[in-house]
Amino acid sequence: MSQLRSGSSQCLWTSTLFIALLSMPMTHGANYGEALTKSLLYFEAQRSGKLPPNQRVNWRGDSALRDGSDAHVDLTGGYYDAGDNMKFGFSLAFTTTMLAWSSVEMESELKTYKEHENVLAAIKWATDYLINAHPEPNVLYGQVGDGYSDHACWMRPEDMTTPRPSYRIDVQHPGADLAGETAAAMAAASLAFAQYDAAYSEKLIGHAKDLFEFAKAYPGVYQSSIPNAGGFYASSGYQDELFWAAAWLHRATDDQTYLDYLNEEYGTGGQRTIFAWDDKFVGAQVLMAKLALERGGETGDKLQDFKNMAEYFICNCVQMGSNNVKKTPGGLLWFLPWNNLQYTTTASFVLAAYSKYLKAANTPINCPSGTFQAADLLYHARTQVDYILGSNPTSMSYMVGFGTNYPKSPHHRAASIVSIKQNSTAVTCNDGMNKWYNNPAPNPNVLTGALVGGPDENDAYGDARTNFQQSEPVIVTVAPFVGVLAAVA
Numbered sequence: 385m386s387q388l389r390s391g392s393s394q395c396l397w398t399s400t401l402f403i404a405l406l407s408m409p410m411t412h413g414a415n416y417g418e419a420l421t422k423s424l425l426y427f428e429a430q431r432s433g434k435l436p437p438n439q440r441v442n443w444r445g446d447s448a449l450r451d452g453s454d455a456h457v458d459l460t461g462g463y464y465d466a467g468d469n470m471k472f473g474f475s476l477a478f479t480t481t482m483l484a485w486s487s488v489e490m491e492s493e494l495k496t497y498k499e500h501e502n503v504l505a506a507i508k509w510a511t512d513y514l515i516n517a518h519p520e521p522n523v524l525y526g527q528v529g530d531g532y533s534d535h536a537c538w539m540r541p542e543d544m545t546t547p548r549p550s551y552r553i554d555v556q557h558p559g560a561d562l563a564g565e566t567a568a569a570m571a572a573a574s575l576a577f578a579q580y581d582a583a584y585s586e587k588l589i590g591h592a593k594d595l596f597e598f599a600k601a602y603p604g605v606y607q608s609s610i611p612n613a614g615g616f617y618a619s620s621g622y623q624d625e626l627f628w629a630a631a632w633l634h635r636a637t638d639d640q641t642y643l644d645y646l647n648e649e650y651g652t653g654g655q656r657t658i659f660a661w662d663d664k665f666v667g668a669q670v671l672m673a674k675l676a677l678e679r680g681g682e683t684g685d686k687l688q689d690f691k692n693m694a695e696y697f698i699c700n701c702v703q704m705g706s707n708n709v710k711k712t713p714g715g716l717l718w719f720l721p722w723n724n725l726q727y728t729t730t731a732s733f734v735l736a737a738y739s740k741y742l743k744a745a746n747t748p749i750n751c752p753s754g755t756f757q758a759a760d761l762l763y764h765a766r767t768q769v770d771y772i773l774g775s776n777p778t779s780m781s782y783m784v785g786f787g788t789n790y791p792k793s794p795h796h797r798a799a800s801i802v803s804i805k806q807n808s809t810a811v812t813c814n815d816g817m818n819k820w821y822n823n824p825a826p827n828p829n830v831l832t833g834a835l836v837g838g839p840d841e842n843d844a845y846g847d848a849r850t851n852f853q854q855s856e857p858v859i860v861t862v863a864p865f866v867g868v869l870a871a872v873a
Contacts, residue, residue, distance in 0.1 A: 391613030397573075401493030407595040416873035419773055419786055423866050424499060425550045426784075426833030427483075427506040429798070430859055431512075432471060432586075434463035443803035443829045447541035448548060451528045452516070452555070455550040462513030466858040467796035467849075469541045470534050473517065473526035474606065474617045477565040478661040480510040481632070484572035484865025489737050493870040503866060504576060511573045511588060514566055521594045527551040527560045528605055529622050531616045538797055542804040545813065551610040559606025560599040565664070566631045567595035571632035578636075589636055596629045620662055623650055628664035630654065631671040646672065647685045653691045657707070658719050659697070661732040661860050668692035670734055679744040698738055699751035701731050706752045714843040715778040717768060722853050723837035724862040725782060728768055734872035735765040735866035766872045772835065772865075777843045784857070785832035792826035795849040795856035799831040821849060835861045 410797070428441040433450045452459025463479065465472045487494065487503045492719040496501040533546045546793070552737060554560035571590035577585040582807035588645055605622055607614035619625075634642035646668075654663030656799060672690030679687065699705030709731070710718040719727035740748060772783040781787040784794055793800070801811055801820045806828075810819070827849070834857035840843040 391444055398747070402494070407678070409866075415773065415868055417771075418767070419783055420478070420494075420497055420866065420869040420873060421502075422477065422783065423835075423862050423869060424448070424502045424833065424864050426857070427463065427509070428830065428861070429831055429834070430463040431461075431509060432464055432469075436550055440813070441551075443805055445542045445800065445804045451548055451657055452525070452550050452655035455525070455552070457519055457550065458516050459513070459517070459526060459550055460719065462510060462528075463859050464798075467529075467532050467794065467799060467856045468801075469514075469529060469539065469544055469546070469853070470531055471528040472531075472613060472617050473514075473524070474562050474565060474613065475621065475661050475858070475860050476510060477514065478664070479863040480514065480569035481565070481628075481667075482512070482730070484569065484576045485737070485739040486733070486864065487576040487748035487871065488572065489740060490541055490867045490870035493873060496590035497873055498871070504580065506866075507576055508584075510810060511570065514569060515587065515591060518591050520597060521529070522598045522602070523552055523554045524559075524563055524566060524595065525550055525552045526559065526610050527613050531612050534539065537813035538801070538821040539703060540798055540801045540804055540811055540816075543810045543812075544622055549612075551612060553606055553609045555602060556828045557609035558602035558604045559609050559758060560603045560622035561619040561625045562606035562610075563585070563595045563602075564622060564629040567592045567599060567629040568625065568632045568664070570595065570847070571629065571636040573752060575632075575636050578699050589633075591627070592633055592636070594632060596626075599626055599629065606853050616662065621841075624653060624664040626650075627668040631668040635671060641685035643675075643685075646690075652686060652689045655657070655693060655696050655707075657697075657709075658701075658727050660759060662725055664692065666697050666730075668739060669697070670832070674741045677741050677747065679743075682707060692824075693751055694734075694738070697731075698749060698761070699756075700754075701735060702751070702756060702761065703754065704751035704753040710841070712839065712841055712843045714771060714839075715767060716771045716776065716839065716843070718841050721840065723856065723858055724840075725770070725772065725835050725859065726858060727860055727869060728772070728838070729865040732765045732768040732868045735761045736868050738767070739841060739871070743808070756766060762871065765868055769865075769868055769872050772838070776839070778845060780845060782836050782838050782845070784834040785830045785864060789853060791845075791847045793834045793847055794831055794836050794854065795851045795852040796827065796831055796834070799829045800827045800849055802828050831857060833862065835865060837861075 574588035659666035673694040675689035676691040739761035781790040
């Protein structure tokens with residue numbers, strides 16, 4: 385957004401915005417709790433493997449029960465990535481880290497809404513899988529399924545006949561980004577479970593430490609070792625994952641070694657414009673900024689530099705920075721055309737978490753265009769939540785199953801084909817494509833709690849499963865939103 389130079393322009397702009405906001409149907413606070421509950425139901429719909437007796441999303445059935453059998457490893461469980469039937473370890477691990485961060489940072493709020501146990505269950509469904517995927521110190525299975533054959537078929541996960549190869553990284557085939565992100569996930573999850581299952585927490589931190597050492601010792605991007613992943617979740621580098629893992633390991637263990645690593649190995653990550661599955665520098669910067677705030681700025685190391693970088697991103701998100709994030713006319717933070725909401729939810733999480741850190745330190749954030757209090761950051765996070773839940777120019781909730789006007793045809797195989805509980809006749813690859821993917825009717829199963837990719841930069845959205853750039857829900861989008869919803873509820 386361009387800087388406004390005259391006071392009259394500022395007043396005109398502010399009053400126009402105020403009128404626009406008044407004309408939108410606002411989300412009432414009481415509904416945040418409902419959205420929070422639904423966001424966690426989404427993860428149950430994404431479950432792979434043998435479903436538990438307390439499964440609440442009852443249109444799903446057991447699936448992919450032989451995952452890992454080709455490698456003689458149990459790789460059942462975990463989450464399907466998006467609207468497909470793939471298990472991509474890189475995005476799954478980031479999802480796990482963000483779910484765990486949501487649980488750790490917003491624990492009291494989650495308990496207030498009686499969702500804390502459901503968050504822990506969502507994390508554990510992922511970490512149980514990740515533990516099995518790490519059968520020895522320098523081996524990590526990073527993908528199950530062939531992305532290309534999977535994407536060429538439209539099948540329920542319960543009917544899958546596409547190949548399910550297991551792909552791994554090891555000493556000869558490294559992937560520091562994948563190992564580093566999985567280390568971060570394990571460390572963050574160990575914090576989430578620390579008070580509730582000490583033995584499990586210790587097990588997780590053991591895996592985290594091993595994976596971090598593996599990542600440091602054997603650098604490289606993981607798609608060099610798992611080329612099949614490159615067409616779907618190619619990594620642009622591994623330094624951010626090493627930073628992110630070290631930051632989480634330090635928070636989980638309070639071991640100075642990890643802080644020394646952050647201070648000595650590289651720079652700060654620099655000024656970032658997004659926080660996402662392929663760029664975790666902002667996340668690591670925010671964790672270090674928390675430490676800087678707790679220590680009062682008298683650190684003698686790079687904590688203040690990390691804090692400056694974190695606040696650069698935050699100031700730009702609240703439109704008070706030197707390189708403000710673009711907004712749609714209706715007020716949504718706009719980053720990239722493909723699944724923009726994944727970036728909006730992570731940015732909103734950063735605002736909500738940093739609001740807590742500022743409040744605890746009783747200090748404001750000084751941006752290039754003004755000073756912000758903790759409450760201001762939380763307000764800005766809430767505006768993004770409100771937009772996503774329906775306070776936008778189309779009056780559409782981008783959370784499936786929330787309100788009455790929400791996407792009815794998200795790009796999602798399981799949701800778009802009649803439930804196996806209703807009709808157990810197998811749906812073949814081609815039948816799925818012809819009878820269900822190309823069917824103009826709404827999805828027969830409501831994928832409650834899913835967030836679609838969201839509107840374009842002009843607030844427009846096309847509700848069609850063929851419009852996958854906008855209509856495909858992805859696990860990485862919902863995980864941070866769990867924490868944001870808890871924070872604003």
